[in-house]
Amino acid sequence: MLDLLGVPPQALFGQLLLGLINGSFYALLSLGLAVIFGMLNVINMAHGALYMVGAFVAWLLLTKFGLGYWWALGLAPLAVGALGLVLERGLLRHLYSVDHLYGLLLTFGLALMIEGGFRHVYGVSGQAYPIPDLLRGGTNLGFMVLPSYRGWVVVFALAVCFGTWFAIERTRLGSRLRAATENPALVQAFGIDVPRMVSLTYGFGVALAGLAGVLAAPIYQVSPMMGTNLIIVVFAVVVIGGMGSILGAILTGIGLGLLEGLTKVFYPEASNIVVFVIMAVVLLLKPAGLFGRER
Amino acid sequence: MTTDTRTDPAQPGLLPDGRTRTLLLAAAGFAVAVAAPHVLYPVFVMKVLCFALFACAFNLLLGFAGLLSFGHAAFFGGAAYVSAHAAKVWGFPPELAILAGTASAAMTGLLFGWLAIRRQGIYFAMITLALSQMVFFLALQLPFTGGEDGIQAVPRGVLFGLVDLNDPLAMYWTVLGVCLFGFAVIRRAVHSPFGQVLKAIRENEPRAISLGYRTERYKLLAFVLSAALAGMAGATKALVFQLASLTDVTWQMSGEAVLMTLLGGVGTLAGPVVGAALVVTLQNHLADSGVPVTVVTGFIFVVCVLLFRRGIVGEIEHRLRRRAP
Numbered sequence: 001m002l003d004l005l006g007v008p009p010q011a012l013f014g015q016l017l018l019g020l021i022n023g024s025f026y027a028l029l030s031l032g033l034a035v036i037f038g039m040l041n042v043i044n045m046a047h048g049a050l051y052m053v054g055a056f057v058a059w060l061l062l063t064k065f066g067l068g069y070w071w072a073l074g075l076a077p078l079a080v081g082a083l084g085l086v087l088e089r090g091l092l093r094h095l096y097s098v099d100h101l102y103g104l105l106l107t108f109g110l111a112l113m114i115e116g117g118f119r120h121v122y123g124v125s126g127q128a129y130p131i132p133d134l135l136r137g138g139t140n141l142g143f144m145v146l147p148s149y150r151g152w153v154v155v156f157a158l159a160v161c162f163g164t165w166f167a168i169e170r171t172r173l174g175s176r177l178r179a180a181t182e183n184p185a186l187v188q189a190f191g192i193d194v195p196r197m198v199s200l201t202y203g204f205g206v207a208l209a210g211l212a213g214v215l216a217a218p219i220y221q222v223s224p225m226m227g228t229n230l231i232i233v234v235f236a237v238v239v240i241g242g243m244g245s246i247l248g249a250i251l252t253g254i255g256l257g258l259l260e261g262l263t264k265v266f267y268p269e270a271s272n273i274v275v276f277v278i279m280a281v282v283l284l285l286k287p288a289g290l291f292g293r294e295r
Numbered sequence: 296m297t298t299d300t301r302t303d304p305a306q307p308g309l310l311p312d313g314r315t316r317t318l319l320l321a322a323a324g325f326a327v328a329v330a331a332p333h334v335l336y337p338v339f340v341m342k343v344l345c346f347a348l349f350a351c352a353f354n355l356l357l358g359f360a361g362l363l364s365f366g367h368a369a370f371f372g373g374a375a376y377v378s379a380h381a382a383k384v385w386g387f388p389p390e391l392a393i394l395a396g397t398a399s400a401a402m403t404g405l406l407f408g409w410l411a412i413r414r415q416g417i418y419f420a421m422i423t424l425a426l427s428q429m430v431f432f433l434a435l436q437l438p439f440t441g442g443e444d445g446i447q448a449v450p451r452g453v454l455f456g457l458v459d460l461n462d463p464l465a466m467y468w469t470v471l472g473v474c475l476f477g478f479a480v481i482r483r484a485v486h487s488p489f490g491q492v493l494k495a496i497r498e499n500e501p502r503a504i505s506l507g508y509r510t511e512r513y514k515l516l517a518f519v520l521s522a523a524l525a526g527m528a529g530a531t532k533a534l535v536f537q538l539a540s541l542t543d544v545t546w547q548m549s550g551e552a553v554l555m556t557l558l559g560g561v562g563t564l565a566g567p568v569v570g571a572a573l574v575v576t577l578q579n580h581l582a583d584s585g586v587p588v589t590v591v592t593g594f595i596f597v598v599c600v601l602l603f604r605r606g607i608v609g610e611i612e613h614r615l616r617r618r619a620p
Binding site for chain 1: 363410411413414416417418420421422424425426428429432433435436546550553557587588589590592593594595596597599600601604
C-alpha cells in the first residue's frame with residue numbers, strides 16, 4: 001500500500017523514527033522551557049547552550065575519567081542543573097523586578113559566552129561518542145530494523161516527560177509549584193520558600209536540557225554548536241504549543257518531530273522550514289498556540 | 296524626552312541657545328564626516344555607518360514601540376541578497392539596487408510583522424527569531440543565493456549614471472547620504488504624532504487601545520518601517536563589501552543589532568550609532584587577537600543587562616537631566 005505513494009517503507013519508517021527521536025528532544029527541551037517560563041517568566045535563551053554542555057559533560061566524563069554512558073546519564077544533568085542554580089542565584093535573580101525581556105537578553109548573552117567558550121577550546125568539529133554496549137545492535141520488527149539505542153532514547157525521553165508531568169500535576173510539591181506560578185506573594189505568605197523554589201525550578205529545567213544533551217551525544221556528534229539551531233526550532237515548537245500546558249509541550253514536540261520526518265520523505269527541501277511554516281499557520285488560526293491560554 | 300533644544304532661562308549666556316547649538320553640532324558633525332574617511336580606513340567607516348543604521352532601525356522598534364525583534368537579520372541580510380542579485384545579475388544601477396533591497400525588506404517586514412504582532416513580549420521575540428531562521432534556510436537552499444558562498448563580486452556600479460562608486464570616497468559619501476536619510480526618517484517618525492502613539496503603546500498598550508488607537512496598525516507600520524530601514528542598511532552594505540553572504544542572515548546578526556542598541560542605549564536616538572561604532576571597532580581589534588569574539592560579546596550583553604541597562608547615551612542623558620533643574 002505504501003509503495004503506491006512511491007516511497008519504500010524502509011525510508012518512510014526510518015524517517016519517522018528519526019522524526020520521533022527529534023520529537024523527543026523537542027519535547028524534553030520545550031518542557032524545560034515551559035517549566036522555567038511558568039515560574040520565572042523568563043524564556044531561557046541559554047537552553048540550547050546548556051543542552052550542549054550536557055553532551056560535553058558526558059564526553060568529558062568518558063574521555064577524562066573513563067566514566068561511561070550510564071554514569072553520564074546521572075551526573076551530567078546534575079552538573080548542568082548545578083550550573084543552572086549558580087546562574088539563577090548569581091545573575092538571573094537580579095532581573096525579576098525589571099522587564100522580562102532583560103531576562104531573555106541576559107540568557108542570550110550567557111548562551112553566547114558558553115558556546116563561544118566551548119568553541120574556542122574544542123573547535124567546531126564534532127567529537128564522536130560511542131553507543132553504550134548494552135544498547136548496541138537492533139531488532140528486526142519485520143517492516144524495519146529498530147536500532148536499540150534509538151528505541152531507548154524515545155522510550156526514556158517519553159518516560160522523563162511523563163514523569164515530569166506527573167510530578168507537576170499530581171504531587172504535593174507540584175501543586176505548590178503551580179500555586180507559586182499563579183500567585184507567588186500569597187504562596188510566600190503561607191510559609192513556602194518561593195525564591196528557593198524558583199532556583200530549583202530553573203535548575204530542574206536546565207537539567208532536563210542537560211539530560212537531552214546526554215541522550216543526543218551518541219546519535220549526533222558532540223559539538224559546541226549542536227544546540228544553536230536546535231533551540232530556535234524548539235522556540236517555534238513552544239510558540240505552536242503555547243507554554244500554558246506541560247502535556248501540550250510534550251505532545252507538540254513529538255508531533256512536530258514526526259511531521260518533520262514525514263516532510264523529509266515526501267518533500268525534503270522543505271524539511272528545514274516546515275516547523276516555521278506551521279508556526280505561521282498556527283499564529284493565524286490560533287494566536288495563543290494549540291494548548292495556550294490568551295493572556 | 297530629549298532636552299537638547301531646550302534652553303535654561305536661569306543661566307543666559309553660559310550655553311548657546313537652541314538654534315546656535317544645533318548649527319554648531321551640525322558643523323562639528325560635518326567636519327567629522329569629512330575627516331573620517333581620511334583619518335580612518337574608509338571601508339571601516341562605511342561598515343560602522345551601515346551597522347549604525349541597522350541598529351537604529353532595530354531601536355525604532357524596541358526603544359520606541361517596546362517590541363523586541365530577534366529576527367532583524369532577515370531584513371538586513373535578505374535585502375543584501377536582493378540588492379546584490381539586482382546589481383550583479385539584473386545589472387541594476389546602485390540606487391535602484393538599494394531601492395530593490397529596501398522594498399523587498401519592507402515586503403518581508405509586512406508579512407513577518409503581520410504574523411508577529413499577534414503576540415507580545417517574549418513570544419514576539421521568539422516568533423521573529425523563528426521566522427528569520429526560515430529566511431536563513433531559504434538563503435541556504437534557494438538557487439540564486441549561491442549557498443555557502445553567497446553572492447560575490449557584486450559590482451558597485453555608477454550612481455545615477457554620474458558617480459563611479461569604485462572610488463572609495465564616492466562610495467563613502469553615498470553611504471553617508473543613505474544613512475543620514477535613514478536617520479532623518481527615524482528622527483522624524485519618533486518626533487511625530489505617530490511616534491507619540493508608539494510610545495504610548497510601549498508604556499501601556501491597553502490604555503492606548505482604550506483611547507481609541509488601533510494599536511495593531513501602529514505596531515505593524517513601525518515594524519514595516521523598521522524592516523525597510525534595516526533592509527536599506529543591508530542593501531548598502533552589500534554594495535560596500537560587494538558581497539551578500541549567509542553571515543548577514545544568521546540569528547547572530549540579529550543579536551548584533553540588539554547588542555549595539557543595548558550598549559548605546561535603548562530608546563535614545565544616538566545610542567545605536569555609538570553602540571555600532573564601539574562594537575564594530577571591538578570586533579576589528581579582537582579579530583586578530585585570538586580572543587573569541589562571541590565570548591566577549593556575550594560578556595558585554597551580561598554586563599549591560601545587569602549593571603548598565605540605560606546604555607552609554609542613555610546614562611549620559613540621565614545624568615544631564617538630573618543635573619539640570
